[in-house]
Amino acid sequence: MTSVDNKPGSEGERAEQQSVLLIEGLACGDLGTIRGLYDGPADIDDPFAGHTIDGGLEALVRAWRPVEDARYESLRVDGSAVNDSMCGVELTLFATRSNGSELQLAIALVGEFRGGGLFERVRLYYRRYSIDGQQHWRDRVLDEEVEATFDPVVARYQEALRERDLGGVMASFGADPVFDGHGDAQDLSTELGMGRYEGREAIEALFTQMLGLASGSDGRYWYLEHVNVFSEGKTTVLEFNVVYPQENRFQAGVAFYELGDDGLIREARVYDEAV
Amino acid sequence: MRSAPELASAVVRGLVDHNLAEVRALFAGPVDIDDPFHGRQVERAFEDLVLHWRPMQAATFESVEVDFSAFASGFVATEMRLHLRRGGKPLQLPVVAVSEIGEEGKFRRTRLYYRRAHIDGRQHHRARMLEAEISFDFHPTLRRYQDALQVRDLEAYLATFAEEGYFDGHGGSQNLYDGLGMGRYEGRHGLRAGLGQMMSIGSKENPGRRLEHVNAFSDGRTTVLEFNILRPQEPHVHAGVACYELDEDGLLLGARVYDEAW
Numbered sequence: 001m002t003s004v005d006n007k008p009g010s011e012g013e014r015a016e017q018q019s020v021l022l023i024e025g026l027a028c029g030d031l032g033t034i035r036g037l038y039d040g041p042a043d044i045d046d047p048f049a050g051h052t053i054d055g056g057l058e059a060l061v062r063a064w065r066p067v068e069d070a071r072y073e074s075l076r077v078d079g080s081a082v083n084d085s086m087c088g089v090e091l092t093l094f095a096t097r098s099n100g101s102e103l104q105l106a107i108a109l110v111g112e113f114r115g116g117g118l119f120e121r122v123r124l125y126y127r128r129y130s131i132d133g134q135q136h137w138r139d140r141v142l143d144e145e146v147e148a149t150f151d152p153v154v155a156r157y158q159e160a161l162r163e164r165d166l167g168g169v170m171a172s173f174g175a176d177p178v179f180d181g182h183g184d185a186q187d188l189s190t191e192l193g194m195g196r197y198e199g200r201e202a203i204e205a206l207f208t209q210m211l212g213l214a215s216g217s218d219g220r221y222w223y224l225e226h227v228n229v230f231s232e233g234k235t236t237v238l239e240f241n242v243v244y245p246q247e248n249r250f251q252a253g254v255a256f257y258e259l260g261d262d263g264l265i266r267e268a269r270v271y272d273e274a275v
Numbered sequence: 276m277r278s279a280p281e282l283a284s285a286v287v288r289g290l291v292d293h294n295l296a297e298v299r300a301l302f303a304g305p306v307d308i309d310d311p312f313h314g315r316q317v318e319r320a321f322e323d324l325v326l327h328w329r330p331m332q333a334a335t336f337e338s339v340e341v342d343f344s345a346f347a348s349g350f351v352a353t354e355m356r357l358h359l360r361r362g363g364k365p366l367q368l369p370v371v372a373v374s375e376i377g378e379e380g381k382f383r384r385t386r387l388y389y390r391r392a393h394i395d396g397r398q399h400h401r402a403r404m405l406e407a408e409i410s411f412d413f414h415p416t417l418r419r420y421q422d423a424l425q426v427r428d429l430e431a432y433l434a435t436f437a438e439e440g441y442f443d444g445h446g447g448s449q450n451l452y453d454g455l456g457m458g459r460y461e462g463r464h465g466l467r468a469g470l471g472q473m474m475s476i477g478s479k480e481n482p483g484r485r486l487e488h489v490n491a492f493s494d495g496r497t498t499v500l501e502f503n504i505l506r507p508q509e510p511h512v513h514a515g516v517a518c519y520e521l522d523e524d525g526l527l528l529g530a531r532v533y534d535e536a537w
Binding site for chain 2: 011012014015016018019020022023024025026027028029030031034037038039040042043044045046047048049050051052053054055056057058059060061062063064065066067072075077080082087089091093107109111113114115116117118119120121122123124125126128131136137138139140141225241243245246247248250273
Protein backbone atom coordinates (compact mmCIF):
# COMPACT_ATOMS: atom_id res chain seq x y z
CA MET A 1 0.00 0.00 0.00
CA THR A 2 1.16 3.52 -0.67
CA SER A 3 0.29 6.47 1.45
CA VAL A 4 -2.18 9.20 0.58
CA ASP A 5 -0.54 11.50 -1.95
CA ASN A 6 -2.94 14.15 -3.11
CA LYS A 7 -0.88 17.15 -2.07
CA PRO A 8 -0.81 20.12 -4.45
CA GLY A 9 1.34 19.28 -7.45
CA SER A 10 1.45 15.58 -6.59
CA GLU A 11 0.75 12.79 -9.03
CA GLY A 12 -2.43 12.03 -7.13
CA GLU A 13 -3.70 15.57 -7.48
CA ARG A 14 -2.87 15.61 -11.19
CA ALA A 15 -4.71 12.33 -11.69
CA GLU A 16 -7.71 13.70 -9.79
CA GLN A 17 -7.74 16.85 -11.95
CA GLN A 18 -7.54 14.72 -15.08
CA SER A 19 -10.59 12.78 -13.87
CA VAL A 20 -12.51 16.04 -13.51
CA LEU A 21 -11.39 17.15 -16.97
CA LEU A 22 -12.59 13.82 -18.34
CA ILE A 23 -16.09 14.26 -16.95
CA GLU A 24 -16.20 17.92 -17.99
CA GLY A 25 -14.98 16.90 -21.45
CA LEU A 26 -17.77 14.35 -21.76
CA ALA A 27 -20.35 16.78 -20.44
CA CYS A 28 -19.24 19.48 -22.89
CA GLY A 29 -18.41 17.23 -25.87
CA ASP A 30 -14.75 18.27 -25.91
CA LEU A 31 -12.90 15.65 -27.97
CA GLY A 32 -9.55 17.46 -27.90
CA THR A 33 -9.44 17.67 -24.12
CA ILE A 34 -10.30 14.02 -23.70
CA ARG A 35 -7.78 12.85 -26.28
CA GLY A 36 -5.13 14.93 -24.51
CA LEU A 37 -5.68 13.03 -21.26
CA TYR A 38 -4.50 9.69 -22.69
CA ASP A 39 -1.02 8.47 -23.53
CA GLY A 40 -2.42 6.45 -26.45
CA PRO A 41 -5.87 5.98 -27.96
CA ALA A 42 -8.52 7.15 -25.50
CA ASP A 43 -10.14 4.07 -23.98
CA ILE A 44 -13.36 4.56 -22.03
CA ASP A 45 -15.86 2.04 -20.75
CA ASP A 46 -19.13 3.87 -20.22
CA PRO A 47 -22.36 2.36 -18.80
CA PHE A 48 -24.45 3.53 -21.77
CA ALA A 49 -21.93 3.52 -24.62
CA GLY A 50 -19.98 0.41 -23.64
CA HIS A 51 -16.28 0.01 -24.32
CA THR A 52 -15.15 2.57 -26.85
CA ILE A 53 -11.60 3.08 -28.05
CA ASP A 54 -10.59 6.06 -30.14
CA GLY A 55 -9.70 4.63 -33.54
CA GLY A 56 -10.82 1.16 -32.47
CA LEU A 57 -12.22 0.25 -35.87
CA GLU A 58 -9.06 1.39 -37.63
CA ALA A 59 -7.01 -0.76 -35.24
CA LEU A 60 -9.25 -3.74 -35.92
CA VAL A 61 -8.83 -3.43 -39.68
CA ARG A 62 -5.17 -2.41 -39.76
CA ALA A 63 -3.99 -5.01 -37.24
CA TRP A 64 -6.50 -7.84 -37.40
CA ARG A 65 -5.22 -10.35 -34.88
CA PRO A 66 -5.66 -13.59 -36.90
CA VAL A 67 -3.11 -12.47 -39.51
CA GLU A 68 -0.82 -10.55 -37.19
CA ASP A 69 1.78 -13.30 -37.31
CA ALA A 70 0.76 -15.04 -40.52
CA ARG A 71 0.79 -14.66 -44.28
CA TYR A 72 -2.57 -14.89 -46.00
CA GLU A 73 -2.93 -17.68 -48.53
CA SER A 74 -6.59 -18.04 -49.46
CA LEU A 75 -10.18 -17.91 -48.34
CA ARG A 76 -12.81 -20.57 -49.00
CA VAL A 77 -16.56 -20.21 -48.72
CA ASP A 78 -17.92 -23.39 -47.11
CA GLY A 79 -21.58 -22.55 -46.92
CA SER A 80 -24.15 -19.80 -46.54
CA ALA A 81 -27.70 -19.15 -45.48
CA VAL A 82 -29.37 -15.93 -46.54
CA ASN A 83 -32.75 -14.33 -46.13
CA ASP A 84 -34.01 -10.78 -46.73
CA SER A 85 -32.35 -9.21 -43.71
CA MET A 86 -29.66 -11.62 -42.50
CA CYS A 87 -26.90 -13.82 -43.79
CA GLY A 88 -24.73 -16.46 -42.21
CA VAL A 89 -21.61 -17.36 -44.15
CA GLU A 90 -19.09 -20.04 -43.22
CA LEU A 91 -15.53 -19.50 -44.35
CA THR A 92 -12.11 -21.06 -43.93
CA LEU A 93 -9.10 -18.78 -43.88
CA PHE A 94 -5.82 -20.39 -44.96
CA ALA A 95 -2.59 -18.72 -43.88
CA THR A 96 1.04 -19.57 -43.12
CA ARG A 97 2.41 -18.58 -39.74
CA SER A 98 5.84 -16.97 -39.45
CA ASN A 99 7.22 -20.27 -38.12
CA GLY A 100 6.09 -21.97 -41.34
CA SER A 101 3.14 -23.86 -39.87
CA GLU A 102 -0.22 -23.80 -41.61
CA LEU A 103 -3.19 -21.99 -40.13
CA GLN A 104 -6.74 -23.00 -41.05
CA LEU A 105 -9.22 -20.78 -39.29
CA ALA A 106 -12.93 -21.63 -39.43
CA ILE A 107 -14.90 -18.38 -39.40
CA ALA A 108 -18.63 -17.78 -39.29
CA LEU A 109 -19.87 -14.35 -40.29
CA VAL A 110 -23.37 -13.20 -39.45
CA GLY A 111 -24.39 -10.05 -41.26
CA GLU A 112 -27.43 -7.84 -40.87
CA PHE A 113 -28.42 -6.09 -44.06
CA ARG A 114 -29.70 -2.64 -44.64
CA GLY A 115 -31.04 -1.35 -47.95
CA GLY A 116 -28.88 -1.60 -51.03
CA GLY A 117 -27.52 -5.03 -50.23
CA LEU A 118 -24.87 -3.66 -47.88
CA PHE A 119 -24.17 -4.60 -44.28
CA GLU A 120 -25.45 -2.74 -41.28
CA ARG A 121 -23.73 -4.90 -38.68
CA VAL A 122 -21.39 -7.90 -38.79
CA ARG A 123 -20.58 -10.44 -36.09
CA LEU A 124 -17.55 -12.68 -36.56
CA TYR A 125 -17.18 -15.98 -34.76
CA TYR A 126 -13.96 -17.97 -34.63
CA ARG A 127 -12.02 -19.84 -31.99
CA ARG A 128 -9.23 -17.62 -30.68
CA TYR A 129 -7.47 -20.69 -29.37
CA SER A 130 -6.52 -21.43 -32.99
CA ILE A 131 -4.58 -18.17 -33.05
CA ASP A 132 -3.03 -17.68 -29.63
CA GLY A 133 -3.32 -21.11 -27.99
CA GLN A 134 -5.37 -19.75 -25.09
CA GLN A 135 -8.93 -20.51 -24.09
CA HIS A 136 -11.16 -17.44 -24.02
CA TRP A 137 -14.63 -16.44 -22.89
CA ARG A 138 -16.73 -14.64 -25.48
CA ASP A 139 -19.16 -12.52 -23.55
CA ARG A 140 -22.62 -11.79 -24.85
CA VAL A 141 -22.63 -10.24 -28.31
CA LEU A 142 -26.44 -9.93 -28.34
CA ASP A 143 -28.28 -9.37 -25.08
CA GLU A 144 -31.92 -10.01 -25.74
CA GLU A 145 -33.26 -13.54 -25.67
CA VAL A 146 -35.65 -14.26 -28.55
CA GLU A 147 -38.63 -16.59 -28.88
CA ALA A 148 -37.48 -18.42 -31.96
CA THR A 149 -39.70 -20.26 -34.41
CA PHE A 150 -37.61 -23.17 -35.60
CA ASP A 151 -38.12 -25.82 -38.20
CA PRO A 152 -39.86 -28.67 -36.26
CA VAL A 153 -36.78 -30.90 -36.33
CA VAL A 154 -34.45 -28.14 -35.13
CA ALA A 155 -37.05 -27.26 -32.47
CA ARG A 156 -37.07 -30.88 -31.30
CA TYR A 157 -33.26 -30.86 -31.19
CA GLN A 158 -33.23 -27.67 -29.07
CA GLU A 159 -35.89 -29.07 -26.76
CA ALA A 160 -33.92 -32.31 -26.36
CA LEU A 161 -30.75 -30.36 -25.58
CA ARG A 162 -32.61 -28.40 -22.91
CA GLU A 163 -34.10 -31.58 -21.45
CA ARG A 164 -30.77 -33.50 -21.61
CA ASP A 165 -32.66 -36.06 -23.67
CA LEU A 166 -30.09 -38.09 -25.57
CA GLY A 167 -32.75 -40.06 -27.44
CA GLY A 168 -34.45 -36.86 -28.54
CA VAL A 169 -31.16 -35.38 -29.74
CA MET A 170 -30.30 -38.50 -31.74
CA ALA A 171 -33.81 -38.67 -33.23
CA SER A 172 -33.16 -35.24 -34.77
CA PHE A 173 -30.18 -36.49 -36.78
CA GLY A 174 -30.39 -38.35 -40.05
CA ALA A 175 -28.68 -41.59 -41.06
CA ASP A 176 -25.17 -40.31 -41.77
CA PRO A 177 -24.81 -37.07 -39.86
CA VAL A 178 -21.90 -34.76 -39.10
CA PHE A 179 -21.40 -32.55 -36.06
CA ASP A 180 -18.53 -30.09 -36.36
CA GLY A 181 -17.65 -27.89 -33.37
CA HIS A 182 -14.47 -26.63 -35.08
CA GLY A 183 -12.42 -27.42 -31.99
CA ASP A 184 -9.72 -30.03 -31.55
CA ALA A 185 -11.19 -32.60 -29.18
CA GLN A 186 -12.94 -35.91 -29.67
CA ASP A 187 -12.97 -36.31 -25.89
CA LEU A 188 -14.47 -33.22 -24.20
CA SER A 189 -12.55 -33.85 -20.98
CA THR A 190 -9.41 -32.67 -22.80
CA GLU A 191 -11.04 -29.18 -22.90
CA LEU A 192 -9.89 -28.45 -26.45
CA GLY A 193 -13.34 -27.71 -27.79
CA MET A 194 -15.68 -29.99 -29.71
CA GLY A 195 -14.04 -31.39 -32.83
CA ARG A 196 -15.64 -33.05 -35.87
CA TYR A 197 -17.80 -36.11 -35.33
CA GLU A 198 -19.01 -38.21 -38.25
CA GLY A 199 -21.75 -40.83 -38.11
CA ARG A 200 -24.44 -41.57 -35.54
CA GLU A 201 -22.16 -43.59 -33.27
CA ALA A 202 -19.58 -40.82 -32.88
CA ILE A 203 -22.28 -38.19 -32.40
CA GLU A 204 -24.07 -40.28 -29.79
CA ALA A 205 -20.79 -40.65 -27.89
CA LEU A 206 -20.29 -36.87 -28.07
CA PHE A 207 -23.76 -36.08 -26.76
CA THR A 208 -23.55 -38.74 -24.07
CA GLN A 209 -20.50 -36.91 -22.77
CA MET A 210 -21.86 -33.41 -23.41
CA LEU A 211 -25.24 -33.98 -21.80
CA GLY A 212 -23.56 -35.68 -18.87
CA LEU A 213 -21.53 -32.53 -18.35
CA ALA A 214 -24.61 -30.41 -18.90
CA SER A 215 -26.52 -32.24 -16.20
CA GLY A 216 -24.18 -30.71 -13.67
CA SER A 217 -22.74 -33.97 -12.40
CA ASP A 218 -19.33 -32.33 -12.49
CA GLY A 219 -20.69 -28.96 -11.30
CA ARG A 220 -20.59 -27.46 -14.83
CA TYR A 221 -24.25 -27.04 -15.64
CA TRP A 222 -25.01 -24.98 -18.76
CA TYR A 223 -27.89 -24.06 -21.00
CA LEU A 224 -28.38 -22.19 -24.27
CA GLU A 225 -29.89 -18.74 -24.57
CA HIS A 226 -31.17 -18.06 -28.11
CA VAL A 227 -30.48 -14.51 -29.27
CA ASN A 228 -31.01 -14.59 -33.04
CA VAL A 229 -32.48 -17.15 -35.43
CA PHE A 230 -33.09 -17.14 -39.15
CA SER A 231 -33.52 -19.73 -41.83
CA GLU A 232 -33.37 -20.06 -45.58
CA GLY A 233 -35.37 -23.27 -45.45
CA LYS A 234 -32.68 -25.90 -45.62
CA THR A 235 -30.27 -24.30 -43.16
CA THR A 236 -31.18 -22.64 -39.87
CA VAL A 237 -28.71 -20.22 -38.29
CA LEU A 238 -28.88 -19.79 -34.51
CA GLU A 239 -26.84 -17.25 -32.58
CA PHE A 240 -26.71 -18.24 -28.94
CA ASN A 241 -25.03 -17.75 -25.62
CA VAL A 242 -23.92 -20.76 -23.64
CA VAL A 243 -24.77 -19.72 -20.07
CA TYR A 244 -22.85 -21.23 -17.14
CA PRO A 245 -25.00 -19.97 -14.27
CA GLN A 246 -22.80 -21.13 -11.41
CA GLU A 247 -19.93 -19.06 -12.75
CA ASN A 248 -22.05 -16.34 -14.38
CA ARG A 249 -19.96 -16.86 -17.49
CA PHE A 250 -21.04 -16.86 -21.11
CA GLN A 251 -19.81 -18.17 -24.44
CA ALA A 252 -21.37 -16.50 -27.45
CA GLY A 253 -21.54 -18.62 -30.56
CA VAL A 254 -23.43 -19.50 -33.71
CA ALA A 255 -24.71 -22.81 -35.08
CA PHE A 256 -25.72 -23.82 -38.61
CA TYR A 257 -28.22 -26.68 -38.76
CA GLU A 258 -28.50 -28.13 -42.25
CA LEU A 259 -31.33 -30.54 -43.00
CA GLY A 260 -31.06 -33.48 -45.38
CA ASP A 261 -33.64 -34.69 -47.90
CA ASP A 262 -35.27 -36.76 -45.15
CA GLY A 263 -35.96 -33.56 -43.19
CA LEU A 264 -33.57 -34.56 -40.40
CA ILE A 265 -30.34 -32.81 -39.43
CA ARG A 266 -27.58 -33.80 -41.82
CA GLU A 267 -24.95 -31.45 -40.44
CA ALA A 268 -24.69 -29.34 -37.30
CA ARG A 269 -21.81 -26.89 -37.58
CA VAL A 270 -21.06 -24.88 -34.47
CA TYR A 271 -18.69 -21.97 -33.97
CA ASP A 272 -18.03 -21.01 -30.37
CA GLU A 273 -15.19 -21.03 -27.86
CA ALA A 274 -16.68 -23.38 -25.30
CA VAL A 275 -14.64 -26.35 -24.14
CA MET B 276 -25.22 -6.37 -56.35
CA ARG B 277 -22.82 -8.79 -54.64
CA SER B 278 -24.12 -12.00 -53.08
CA ALA B 279 -23.92 -12.56 -49.32
CA PRO B 280 -20.95 -14.97 -49.61
CA GLU B 281 -19.15 -12.42 -51.78
CA LEU B 282 -19.84 -9.65 -49.28
CA ALA B 283 -18.74 -11.85 -46.37
CA SER B 284 -15.55 -12.85 -48.17
CA ALA B 285 -14.88 -9.20 -48.95
CA VAL B 286 -15.15 -8.29 -45.25
CA VAL B 287 -12.61 -10.95 -44.29
CA ARG B 288 -10.33 -10.02 -47.20
CA GLY B 289 -10.59 -6.38 -46.14
CA LEU B 290 -9.45 -7.36 -42.65
CA VAL B 291 -6.67 -9.58 -44.00
CA ASP B 292 -5.46 -6.83 -46.34
CA HIS B 293 -5.94 -4.09 -43.72
CA ASN B 294 -8.01 -2.23 -46.31
CA LEU B 295 -10.20 0.20 -44.42
CA ALA B 296 -11.72 1.71 -47.56
CA GLU B 297 -12.78 -1.72 -48.82
CA VAL B 298 -14.38 -2.60 -45.47
CA ARG B 299 -16.17 0.75 -45.32
CA ALA B 300 -17.60 0.23 -48.79
CA LEU B 301 -19.37 -2.94 -47.63
CA PHE B 302 -21.49 -1.15 -45.04
CA ALA B 303 -24.53 1.00 -45.64
CA GLY B 304 -23.72 3.25 -42.67
CA PRO B 305 -21.01 3.32 -40.01
CA VAL B 306 -18.95 0.14 -40.01
CA ASP B 307 -20.02 -2.13 -37.14
CA ILE B 308 -17.98 -5.31 -36.59
CA ASP B 309 -17.94 -7.54 -33.53
CA ASP B 310 -14.72 -9.53 -33.50
CA PRO B 311 -13.60 -12.10 -30.88
CA PHE B 312 -10.24 -10.42 -30.29
CA HIS B 313 -11.10 -6.77 -30.83
CA GLY B 314 -14.62 -6.67 -29.41
CA ARG B 315 -17.36 -4.62 -30.99
CA GLN B 316 -15.96 -1.74 -33.00
CA VAL B 317 -18.30 0.81 -34.44
CA GLU B 318 -16.96 3.58 -36.63
CA ARG B 319 -16.99 6.91 -34.78
CA ALA B 320 -18.30 5.26 -31.60
CA PHE B 321 -15.73 7.08 -29.51
CA GLU B 322 -16.62 10.42 -31.06
CA ASP B 323 -20.30 9.65 -30.51
CA LEU B 324 -19.62 8.88 -26.86
CA VAL B 325 -17.89 12.21 -26.35
CA LEU B 326 -20.12 14.37 -28.52
CA HIS B 327 -23.40 12.79 -27.41
CA TRP B 328 -22.71 11.48 -23.90
CA ARG B 329 -26.03 10.03 -22.76
CA PRO B 330 -26.23 11.79 -19.36
CA MET B 331 -26.18 15.10 -21.24
CA GLN B 332 -29.22 14.32 -23.38
CA ALA B 333 -31.78 17.09 -22.75
CA ALA B 334 -29.59 18.39 -19.93
CA THR B 335 -27.25 21.30 -19.39
CA PHE B 336 -23.94 21.10 -17.58
CA GLU B 337 -23.45 23.11 -14.42
CA SER B 338 -20.41 21.76 -12.59
CA VAL B 339 -18.38 18.77 -11.41
CA GLU B 340 -17.62 18.37 -7.72
CA VAL B 341 -14.97 15.97 -6.41
CA ASP B 342 -16.03 14.13 -3.27
CA PHE B 343 -13.14 11.71 -2.82
CA SER B 344 -10.10 10.50 -4.69
CA ALA B 345 -7.68 7.60 -4.20
CA PHE B 346 -4.43 7.23 -6.11
CA ALA B 347 -2.18 4.18 -5.77
CA SER B 348 -0.45 1.40 -7.66
CA GLY B 349 -0.89 3.02 -11.06
CA PHE B 350 -4.62 3.69 -10.65
CA VAL B 351 -6.77 6.62 -9.69
CA ALA B 352 -10.40 6.46 -8.60
CA THR B 353 -12.18 9.78 -8.36
CA GLU B 354 -15.67 9.97 -6.90
CA MET B 355 -17.52 12.96 -8.29
CA ARG B 356 -20.95 14.50 -8.47
CA LEU B 357 -21.97 15.84 -11.84
CA HIS B 358 -24.40 18.72 -11.42
CA LEU B 359 -26.81 19.05 -14.33
CA ARG B 360 -30.06 20.79 -15.04
CA ARG B 361 -32.79 18.92 -16.85
CA GLY B 362 -36.26 20.22 -17.55
CA GLY B 363 -35.46 23.19 -15.34
CA LYS B 364 -34.71 20.95 -12.38
CA PRO B 365 -31.33 20.17 -10.85
CA LEU B 366 -30.00 16.64 -11.33
CA GLN B 367 -27.04 15.22 -9.41
CA LEU B 368 -25.30 12.21 -10.89
CA PRO B 369 -22.72 10.41 -8.73
CA VAL B 370 -19.92 9.22 -11.04
CA VAL B 371 -16.72 7.32 -10.39
CA ALA B 372 -13.88 7.29 -12.89
CA VAL B 373 -11.33 4.51 -12.37
CA SER B 374 -8.34 5.10 -14.61
CA GLU B 375 -5.18 3.18 -15.25
CA ILE B 376 -2.24 5.57 -15.38
CA GLY B 377 0.13 5.27 -18.33
CA GLU B 378 3.15 7.20 -19.54
CA GLU B 379 3.85 10.65 -18.08
CA GLY B 380 0.89 10.40 -15.75
CA LYS B 381 -1.63 10.28 -18.57
CA PHE B 382 -4.53 7.87 -18.64
CA ARG B 383 -4.39 4.54 -20.41
CA ARG B 384 -7.89 3.21 -19.82
CA THR B 385 -10.92 4.51 -17.91
CA ARG B 386 -13.95 2.75 -16.53
CA LEU B 387 -16.88 4.98 -15.63
CA TYR B 388 -19.47 3.88 -13.11
CA TYR B 389 -22.83 5.56 -12.61
CA ARG B 390 -26.40 4.43 -12.19
CA ARG B 391 -28.20 4.70 -15.51
CA ALA B 392 -31.57 4.67 -13.76
CA HIS B 393 -30.80 8.23 -12.60
CA ILE B 394 -30.77 9.19 -16.29
CA ASP B 395 -33.38 7.05 -18.01
CA GLY B 396 -35.41 5.63 -15.13
CA ARG B 397 -34.71 2.04 -16.11
CA GLN B 398 -32.86 -0.75 -14.35
CA HIS B 399 -29.79 -2.01 -16.25
CA HIS B 400 -27.23 -4.79 -16.10
CA ARG B 401 -23.58 -3.86 -16.44
CA ALA B 402 -21.62 -6.62 -18.14
CA ARG B 403 -18.09 -7.70 -17.19
CA MET B 404 -15.40 -5.22 -18.12
CA LEU B 405 -12.50 -7.05 -16.52
CA GLU B 406 -12.24 -10.78 -17.07
CA ALA B 407 -9.68 -12.08 -14.61
CA GLU B 408 -10.46 -12.63 -10.95
CA ILE B 409 -7.76 -11.35 -8.60
CA SER B 410 -6.67 -12.00 -5.05
CA PHE B 411 -6.01 -8.85 -3.01
CA ASP B 412 -4.41 -8.43 0.39
CA PHE B 413 -7.17 -6.43 2.10
CA HIS B 414 -6.79 -4.52 5.37
CA PRO B 415 -8.02 -6.86 8.15
CA THR B 416 -11.18 -4.80 8.65
CA LEU B 417 -12.02 -5.03 4.97
CA ARG B 418 -11.24 -8.75 4.94
CA ARG B 419 -13.77 -9.20 7.75
CA TYR B 420 -16.23 -6.98 5.84
CA GLN B 421 -15.89 -9.10 2.68
CA ASP B 422 -16.20 -12.37 4.62
CA ALA B 423 -19.28 -11.14 6.51
CA LEU B 424 -20.86 -9.95 3.29
CA GLN B 425 -20.25 -13.30 1.64
CA VAL B 426 -21.85 -15.36 4.43
CA ARG B 427 -24.44 -12.64 5.21
CA ASP B 428 -23.38 -12.33 8.84
CA LEU B 429 -25.02 -9.01 9.76
CA GLU B 430 -23.43 -8.67 13.20
CA ALA B 431 -19.91 -9.32 11.92
CA TYR B 432 -20.61 -6.94 9.06
CA LEU B 433 -21.81 -4.13 11.36
CA ALA B 434 -18.80 -4.65 13.62
CA THR B 435 -16.48 -3.48 10.83
CA PHE B 436 -18.06 0.01 10.88
CA ALA B 437 -17.19 2.93 13.13
CA GLU B 438 -20.05 4.30 15.26
CA GLU B 439 -20.69 7.10 12.75
CA GLY B 440 -19.97 4.88 9.75
CA TYR B 441 -22.18 4.89 6.67
CA PHE B 442 -22.96 2.88 3.55
CA ASP B 443 -23.90 4.79 0.42
CA GLY B 444 -25.20 2.75 -2.53
CA HIS B 445 -26.05 5.93 -4.49
CA GLY B 446 -29.53 4.61 -5.28
CA GLY B 447 -32.84 6.33 -4.77
CA SER B 448 -34.37 4.74 -1.69
CA GLN B 449 -33.67 3.35 1.76
CA ASN B 450 -36.22 0.62 1.12
CA LEU B 451 -35.02 -1.95 -1.40
CA TYR B 452 -38.59 -3.01 -2.15
CA ASP B 453 -39.02 0.37 -3.88
CA GLY B 454 -36.71 -0.97 -6.61
CA LEU B 455 -34.77 2.29 -6.76
CA GLY B 456 -31.39 0.98 -5.65
CA MET B 457 -29.62 1.12 -2.31
CA GLY B 458 -29.60 4.55 -0.74
CA ARG B 459 -27.48 5.96 2.08
CA TYR B 460 -27.58 4.35 5.52
CA GLU B 461 -25.93 6.09 8.46
CA GLY B 462 -24.92 4.87 11.90
CA ARG B 463 -25.44 1.43 13.37
CA HIS B 464 -29.21 1.77 13.39
CA GLY B 465 -29.42 2.83 9.76
CA LEU B 466 -26.90 0.24 8.65
CA ARG B 467 -28.72 -2.54 10.50
CA ALA B 468 -32.00 -1.61 8.81
CA GLY B 469 -30.63 -1.17 5.28
CA LEU B 470 -28.00 -3.86 5.07
CA GLY B 471 -30.14 -6.22 7.13
CA GLN B 472 -32.86 -5.89 4.52
CA MET B 473 -30.33 -6.49 1.74
CA MET B 474 -29.04 -9.65 3.38
CA SER B 475 -32.53 -10.89 4.14
CA ILE B 476 -33.70 -10.48 0.54
CA GLY B 477 -30.46 -11.89 -0.79
CA SER B 478 -30.64 -15.00 1.42
CA LYS B 479 -34.08 -15.81 0.01
CA GLU B 480 -33.58 -14.87 -3.62
CA ASN B 481 -29.86 -15.29 -4.29
CA PRO B 482 -28.37 -17.75 -1.85
CA GLY B 483 -25.41 -18.47 -4.12
CA ARG B 484 -24.51 -14.84 -4.69
CA ARG B 485 -20.85 -13.87 -4.48
CA LEU B 486 -18.55 -11.01 -5.43
CA GLU B 487 -15.89 -11.59 -8.04
CA HIS B 488 -12.98 -9.23 -7.34
CA VAL B 489 -11.37 -7.99 -10.56
CA ASN B 490 -9.25 -5.01 -9.50
CA ALA B 491 -8.25 -3.47 -6.18
CA PHE B 492 -5.84 -0.85 -4.93
CA SER B 493 -5.41 1.13 -1.76
CA ASP B 494 -3.81 4.41 -0.74
CA GLY B 495 -3.76 3.28 2.88
CA ARG B 496 -6.93 5.07 3.90
CA THR B 497 -9.23 4.22 1.01
CA THR B 498 -9.38 0.87 -0.75
CA VAL B 499 -10.99 0.75 -4.17
CA LEU B 500 -12.46 -2.56 -5.30
CA GLU B 501 -13.85 -3.22 -8.77
CA PHE B 502 -16.12 -6.23 -8.69
CA ASN B 503 -18.79 -8.24 -10.44
CA ILE B 504 -21.82 -9.41 -8.51
CA LEU B 505 -22.52 -13.00 -9.53
CA ARG B 506 -26.01 -14.32 -8.93
CA PRO B 507 -26.34 -17.86 -10.28
CA GLN B 508 -30.13 -17.38 -10.52
CA GLU B 509 -29.67 -14.53 -12.99
CA PRO B 510 -28.05 -14.90 -16.40
CA HIS B 511 -26.32 -11.53 -15.94
CA VAL B 512 -23.53 -10.00 -13.93
CA HIS B 513 -23.50 -6.59 -12.29
CA ALA B 514 -20.18 -4.81 -12.57
CA GLY B 515 -19.50 -2.16 -9.95
CA VAL B 516 -16.93 -0.43 -7.79
CA ALA B 517 -16.70 0.14 -4.04
CA CYS B 518 -14.59 2.69 -2.18
CA TYR B 519 -13.97 1.71 1.44
CA GLU B 520 -12.63 4.48 3.67
CA LEU B 521 -11.16 3.64 7.06
CA ASP B 522 -10.96 5.94 10.07
CA GLU B 523 -7.91 6.37 12.29
CA ASP B 524 -8.96 3.35 14.38
CA GLY B 525 -8.99 1.14 11.31
CA LEU B 526 -12.80 0.87 11.24
CA LEU B 527 -14.99 1.64 8.26
CA LEU B 528 -15.99 5.25 8.10
CA GLY B 529 -17.65 4.96 4.71
CA ALA B 530 -18.51 2.20 2.27
CA ARG B 531 -19.41 3.94 -0.98
CA VAL B 532 -20.69 1.57 -3.61
CA TYR B 533 -21.54 2.26 -7.22
CA ASP B 534 -23.34 -0.50 -9.08
CA GLU B 535 -26.70 -1.12 -10.74
CA ALA B 536 -27.66 -4.34 -9.03
CA TRP B 537 -30.73 -3.25 -7.02
